[in-house]
Amino acid sequence: MRIYYRGPDATVTSDYFIYRTPTASKTFLVRDLRNVGITSVDSPGLPIALPLAGLAAALVAAWPLWKVSPLYAIGVLGLAGFGVAAAALVRRGRTRTWLLQAIYRGQSVDLYGSVDARVFNQVSRALRRAIEDARPPSSWDDAAAA
Incomplete structure (x- = not known):
């Protein structure tokens, strides 16, 4: 054999x-x-809907901040952008x-x-x-x- x-x-x-x-x-x-x-x-990795839901939540949270101070809203959206980028890297590394x-x-x-x-x-x-x-x-x- x-x-x-x-x-x-x-x-x-x-x-x-x-x-x-x-x-x-x-x-x-x-x-x-x-x-x-x-x-x-x-x-199976991080579902794509999870980072998108987080981004939508950040937009909802930033809307009232825009009326108080646009810089606060930009800061919240910037942090959310970093979170989405990190989620994309985790998803890519599967x-x-x-x-x-x-x-x-x-x-x-x-x-x-x-x-x-x-x-x-x-x-x-x-x-x-x-x-x-x-x-x-x-x-x-x-x-x-x-």
């Missing part, structure tokens, strides 16, 4: 794809995997989870997931090589190169 990748959370061999989580281990036969694809999911999905024995499954793009790419390349090597050889493909 040939080993294409061995790591702390996944092992890809010529026969099996094994994904280990802290609670369980999933094992898939490589020859039974169909339509393997890569997707990504953004991790991590992305990369997923390997496939059809396994007629069921749609998540084969592997990782937030580390480098490790995810190593696992996905290893699985791609295992699937390609598991295909039966065809004499037509061999003659097509000539």
Whole structure:
């Protein structure tokens, strides 16, 4: 049995794809995997409505201050602008989870997931090589190169 990748959370061999989580281990036969694809999911972060609601509250609070002193209103709106900018930076820094999905024995499954793009790419390349090597050889493909 040939080993294409061995790591702390996944092992890809010529026969099996094994994904280990802290609670369980999933094992898939490589020859039974169909339509393997890569997707990504953004991790839940700060909803966009929250900073916008804060900005609306700052505008409501600044309206009466404008009548008292425009400088107070500008100061409140400036602080609200800093808050919105900070919320935008927090939202931008969200991590992305990369997923390997496939059809396994007629069921749609998540084969592997990782937030580390480098490790995810190593696992996905290893699985791609295992699937390609598991295909039966065809004499037509061999003659097509000539």
